[in-house]
Amino acid sequence: MKNLTLLVFLFFIISGCTSLVSEKTVKKENLNNFLRVGISTNSPPIAYRQGGKITGLEVSFAEGLARFTGKKLKLVQLPWKDQISSLLRGKIDIIMSGMTITELRRYQIRFSTPYMVSGQIALIRRTDRNRFDGSISDLLNPQVRLGTVAGTTGDLFIQDIKAKGARKIYPVSTDGVKALLEKKIDALIYDLPQNLYLASKYADKGLIPTHILLTKESLAWAIRPDNGNLLENANNYLKSLTRTGNLVPLIQQWVPYYQP
Template sequence: MTTIFRKSIHLLGIILVCSMVLCACATPPSPVIEADPGILRVGVSPDSPPLIFKKDDRIDGLEADMALALADYLGKTAVFVEVRWEDQIPALLDNRTDIIMSGMSVTPARQYAIAFSKPYFKAGLMILVKNLQKYNFIKNTETVLAQSITWRMGVVKGTTGESFTRQKNIGAKSIAAYEDQREALNALVAGRIDVFIHDAPNVLMLAAQHQADGVKPLPVMLNEEYLAWGIEKGDSELVKAANAFIDQAMQKGTMQAIIKRWIPLAE
């Protein structure tokens, strides 16, 4: 993979400029919004800065900017529907949302249930630790897998971080699955876990926001992941339109501009 985050430590200082306070741990369900040809109901779990989060009761982040741009392209109004992460796909299938734009990566299991737009961003998983000096010898994924037997790992339920640790069967001392990244971060700071495995943009943002707690990212990308937008399989029109929007935004450079705004060293 072209290393999107090869200067991850340097990125912490840049991200501090745009770091935001995390929202409350649980994402309360939004009122049901009926389908309407004039609106685009965007399913979001706003607890994952810089991708999607809340600032002063307003949905913000990379995905929020993209949702507004996509809705404008479609001639619609974007309406953000707050959904717990584990309910994102059920909400889409129940016709409570039209599209998931919440930092969702493409996996075979998810592709079985829903359709995806073209990927718009290539990222991966990173590791957040509290005492970086203890882990200075970690240079690559092989070292991680070799040392994980001694680690108490933390992940967020239902994420690719959880599936990676469980599917790899890496023999961790323990794996604790938390409801959201704030819970996992608190466990790391309190010393209940040794490492927290999560999506790279989120790990870098958390490290920037919580420098005073001593948390740091390991400069190792564990895998490759592709972020895309989830759409109900029967909605081929929206899939086609979303793909056309991505193509146009890439050609015009607006997609890259939005990504650079939130993840400055992204390539």
């Protein structure tokens, strides 16, 4: 029986996946014993579902922060649009879901120290690497057909630069990848973590990322303005990862090709 228990424990460690803690479990115990993390699971490698469990970079961070604060982790899966309102209503303690720091969001919430520099980059075919250096000027060529994911920063970016070529909008990134492989578009403009992940996943099919940031953004965790203690703990946790040299390797486990 002991051996079976050990095998089950090792399976969860190796899998790198975390399941949701039930509401019943939380209600039975003191709420203060839990770190309730708001997370949206539609953005690999930041956070996504695999084999019925939630996994990704933010899950690794959440597990580490829970250990650092001596609390039990409760992942609260939420639609992206409900993250900030759930935080302000006290349904969660922190948003760990690849959130970009913006001035508009600063009016409502407080952000931890950024853990990662991000932005928009292009995913292209390896055979086209001589056509693109990743700069904005490449994208303004009327012959370049651009793809993006609906409702993302990449979509807004293409509109802002007034790209002259055809623009295709896809509901999910995998549709954009398919179009790129079928040569229906020439570049997929998307967030750096996601495009680096896709480049790794489809490397054998000839896709590569460009390495020039078209925009510069910072990813951080969001906390209620009245929860200064958690904000301090989150920043101290990040400091400990930086001090021990573990921050960048942890990111690189989930985001291939990433360089700070």
